[in-house]
Amino acid sequence: MRSSAARGARPLARKTGGRKREEHREAQVKAEDVVPRGTCTSMCPISETRQREAQNRLHRFEMLAGTERERLPRADTTRVVKEYSRPAAGKDATRASDLRPPDVLLKTVYYLVDEIAACPTLKPWTEVYSFVFDRLRSVRQDMVIQRISGPECVSVLERTVRFLLYGSYRLCGQPLRLYDPHINNTHLQECISWLLECYSKGQHKHQNEFQALNLLYNLGSPHAIQHTLELPHGVQHSAPVQLALAVSSAYMERNPVRLLRLAQRLDFLQACALHRHLHSCRKDLLLLYSHGHSSRNCRFPIQKLADLLTLECSVAAQLCQTHGIQLNGDYVVFCKSSFSENPSKQLECAVMHKLENDKQEDFSIGNIIHGIA
Amino acid sequence: MAHITINQYLQQVLEAIDTRDGVFCAELLSFKHPHVANPRLQLSSPEDKCQQVLEPPYDEMVAAHLRCTYAVSNHDFVEAYKYQTVVVQSFLKAFQAHKEENWALPVMFAVTLDLRIFANNAEQQLQKKGKGKVGDMLEKAAEQLMSCFRVCASDNRAGIDDSKKWGMLFLINQLFKIYFKINKLHLCKPLIRAIDSSNLKDDYSMAQRVTYKYYVGRKAMFDSNFKLAEEYLSFSFQHSHRSCQRNKRLILIYLLPVKMLLGHMPTNQLLRKYDLMQFADVTKAVSEGNLLLLNEALGKHETFFIRCGIFLILEKLKIITYRNLFKKVYLLLKTHQLPLDAFLVAMKMMQVEEVDIDEVQCILANLIYMGHIKGYISHQHQKLVVSKQNPFPPLSSLS
Numbered sequence: 189m190r191s192s193a194a195r196g197a198r199p200l201a202r203k204t205g206g207r208k209r210e211e212h213r214e215a216q217v218k219a220e221d222v223v224p225r226g227t228c229t230s231m232c233p234i235s236e237t238r239q240r241e242a243q244n245r246l247h248r249f250e251m252l253a254g255t256e257r258e259r260l261p262r263a264d265t266t267r268v269v270k271e272y273s274r275p276a277a278g279k280d281a282t283r284a285s286d287l288r289p290p291d292v293l294l295k296t297v298y299y300l301v302d303e304i305a306a307c308p309t310l311k312p313w314t315e316v317y318s319f320v321f322d323r324l325r326s327v328r329q330d331m332v333i334q335r336i337s338g339p340e341c342v343s344v345l346e347r348t349v350r351f352l353l354y355g356s357y358r359l360c361g362q363p364l365r366l367y368d369p370h371i372n373n374t375h376l377q378e379c380i381s382w383l384l385e386c387y388s389k390g391q392h393k394h395q396n397e398f399q400a401l402n403l404l405y406n407l408g409s410p411h412a413i414q415h416t417l418e419l420p421h422g423v424q425h426s427a428p429v430q431l432a433l434a435v436s437s438a439y440m441e442r443n444p445v446r447l448l449r450l451a452q453r454l455d456f457l458q459a460c461a462l463h464r465h466l467h468s469c470r471k472d473l474l475l476l477y478s479h480g481h482s483s484r485n486c487r488f489p490i491q492k493l494a495d496l497l498t499l500e501c502s503v504a505a506q507l508c509q510t511h512g513i514q515l516n517g518d519y520v521v522f523c524k525s526s527f528s529e530n531p532s533k534q535l536e537c538a539v540m541h542k543l544e545n546d547k548q549e550d551f552s553i554g555n556i557i558h559g560i561a
Numbered sequence: 562m563a564h565i566t567i568n569q570y571l572q573q574v575l576e577a578i579d580t581r582d583g584v585f586c587a588e589l590l591s592f593k594h595p596h597v598a599n600p601r602l603q604l605s606s607p608e609d610k611c612q613q614v615l616e617p618p619y620d621e622m623v624a625a626h627l628r629c630t631y632a633v634s635n636h637d638f639v640e641a642y643k644y645q646t647v648v649v650q651s652f653l654k655a656f657q658a659h660k661e662e663n664w665a666l667p668v669m670f671a672v673t674l675d676l677r678i679f680a681n682n683a684e685q686q687l688q689k690k691g692k693g694k695v696g697d698m699l700e701k702a703a704e705q706l707m708s709c710f711r712v713c714a715s716d717n718r719a720g721i722d723d724s725k726k727w728g729m730l731f732l733i734n735q736l737f738k739i740y741f742k743i744n745k746l747h748l749c750k751p752l753i754r755a756i757d758s759s760n761l762k763d764d765y766s767m768a769q770r771v772t773y774k775y776y777v778g779r780k781a782m783f784d785s786n787f788k789l790a791e792e793y794l795s796f797s798f799q800h801s802h803r804s805c806q807r808n809k810r811l812i813l814i815y816l817l818p819v820k821m822l823l824g825h826m827p828t829n830q831l832l833r834k835y836d837l838m839q840f841a842d843v844t845k846a847v848s849e850g851n852l853l854l855l856n857e858a859l860g861k862h863e864t865f866f867i868r869c870g871i872f873l874i875l876e877k878l879k880i881i882t883y884r885n886l887f888k889k890v891y892l893l894l895k896t897h898q899l900p901l902d903a904f905l906v907a908m909k910m911m912q913v914e915e916v917d918i919d920e921v922q923c924i925l926a927n928l929i930y931m932g933h934i935k936g937y938i939s940h941q942h943q944k945l946v947v948s949k950q951n952p953f954p955p956l957s958s959l960s
Contacts (some may be wrong), residue, residue: 289731414870417863417872440876440877441879443923443924445919445920446923449920455895476923479926479929479930480937481937481938483946486844
């Protein structure tokens with residue numbers, strides 16, 4: 189209390205204010221103590237492993253080899269991974285022995301990437317995706333409960349974002365019961381948001397890469413563009429971000445020719461991020477050209493159009509047909525009144541994956557997700 | 562005011578309530594008033610004193626207000642915000658009980674304004690410590706304001722002079738400020754609908770209407786509805802009070818890009834008057850079709866334009882600039898069959914990097930699609946064939 193007087197605080201405040209501040213500080217310290225700190229050293233807490241084994245709720249990737257066909261398959265403790273569980277009343281999610289500390293979480297993610305997602309013998313990949321998706325969600329859950337931030341958190345999120353982006357491209361076109369692009373998108377946006385928040389609070393090696401991925405994935409979003417324009421100079425002027433801004437600019441200016449041309453310069457993961465927008469870009473090109481070239485004598489070479497669309501000739505022809513654009517041998521006849529858009533007759537996106545396919549080359553999935561590609 | 566005792570203060574509040582003096586009561590609860598700096602009012606437990614003098618829920622409201630003044634004197638805006646929410650909640654209890662009277666509207670204005678301001682300050686304080694998610698506190702403040710709004714909007718019984726509906730526009734303006742800040746513009750829609758269907762909409766004070774039209778104009782800009790944006794922002798600008806130079810300048814920052822997109826360029830005189838010379842080069846570039854100058858001007862003042870949130874709109878001026886540039890090519894060549902190469906040369910002269918004939922074709926196709934050029938491209942002859950009549954319609958004739 190003496191120190192308050194020395195600071196020249198008001199007489200009335202000294203008696204009550206000082207004490208109040210002490211109490212306040214004590215309360216703050218107590219609140220910090222309540223944040224759980226995990227002590228589980230394996231990828232899955234023992235209690236959960238025992239429980240799921242006993243209830244026959246192990247995933248086949250977690251079973252001890254040779255016991256899969258038994259009535260009660262046994263758990264391979266080196267391969268069981270904590271699953272995501274919905275928070276519920278009465279369920280205590282904060283038991284230290286059930287929570288994995290940051291280094292274990294990172295090791296878990298490495299396992300999921302190297303031994304599951306990148307494993308060439310595990311099939312079908314839709315099942316691999318579902319498993320990894322769920323287990324990564326559980327990793328994030330542990331991070332939230334323990335309020336983990338810092339380098340391990342960033343490493344986990346970066347790999348998760350790369351995985352989800354890769355998944356969005358690889359499983360594009362799969363039946364809804366096996367892969368839901370909306371759910372993938374929701375989680376992707378959450379992770380990207382979280383990651384960008386981490387970046388705003390400290391320096392991280394891969395920030396440029398992910399700022400670019402954010403802008404490409406959210407092409408056309410004024411929020412994403414404004415965010416990117418407000419980035420610190422060094423980040424904004426890095427090569428990946430500048431390329432992403434150029435793609436974004438072409439989109440905003442409505443120049444799909446330029447956009448598709450710039451897309452050739454993207455790396456594989458960037459192409460995955462942009463991929464869901466390409467269909468509408470190509471449609472836009474056909475719409476603009478239908479109006480711009482509309483004349484009775486129009487003869488636009490199909491090969492030229494295919495080059496502009498970055499598609500194979502046959503696919504370009506199919507795309508034209510779905511939009512009511514007439515083909516005449518090797519030529520396209522643009523006419524503004526015949527352009528049409530019928531959602532039920534749309535070409536499947538996966539048919540148009542040439543751009544992305546070409547970029548994947550020999551990169552292994554592991555390298556793509558760890559960011560060494 | 563800065564030296565009265567707690568008893569004197571509470572007596573004044575009581576009297577204001579008893580005599581239904583909304584204006585004076587508002588002052589006694591507003592942070593614009595000097596009483597908030599009075600240390601004699603900053604008790605550690607004001608509840609007892611308040612309960613002695615005031616009826617519930619006024620006792621709760623004033624006690625929370627006094628706790629708030631203490632928090633503010635300590636620069637603890639997180640605490641201040643916490644207590645201000647109690648002020649607003651208790652006020653709302655009292656307000657709802659006022660049947661067919663609206664004398665307390667000035668109080669509502671004062672306490673909701675302070676709520677929003679404290680939410681802003683609290684968030685800033687948390688951000689500095691690295692805690693708190695941006696927009697959280699403001700969103701919660703918005704929810705409180707919506708509760709007040711619902712009480713006002715549902716007042717169907719009282720006669721027009723006593724109606725709480727007169728509070729709606731003020732609250733809407735506060736909500737707009739929050740929604741713009743947290744970037745949730747879609748939440749403005751139901752509020753706009755409420756005002757559009759209200760029969761009081763033209764009778765609110767001019768100040769409130771000017772603010773309202775400013776935000777609705779900005780939202781229209783965001784929705785690319787430029788004709789509507791021009792209408793609203795122009796109203797706002799014209800009816801702003803002459804002395805509010807700062808406000809007029811703020812409105813102009815958004816009105817200028819909209820007018821330029823519709824083909825109306827501002828005079829240098831106007832720009833100088835409102836200290837907005839950043840737009841001078843942009844204006845010159847667009848009207849001359851000078852892409853080089855446009856890119857330079859946008860680059861030079863990038864920080865300013867980005868901060869104001871108009872950088873993206875100004876980029877839309879590129880299309881207008883292309884149109885003006887290509888019109889020059891047409892006027893120069895004096896023919897209706899223009900070689901595509903001529904446009905490519907024009908763009909290269911403007912030092913546009915990496916552009917080729919395919920991209921030029923796309924730009925032309927876009928201009929034709931938007932109605933800026935009447936004609937068609939012949940790929941086989943590599944020519945743009947334009948209409949013999951009015952091939953470059955005036956910008957103001959298009960939306």
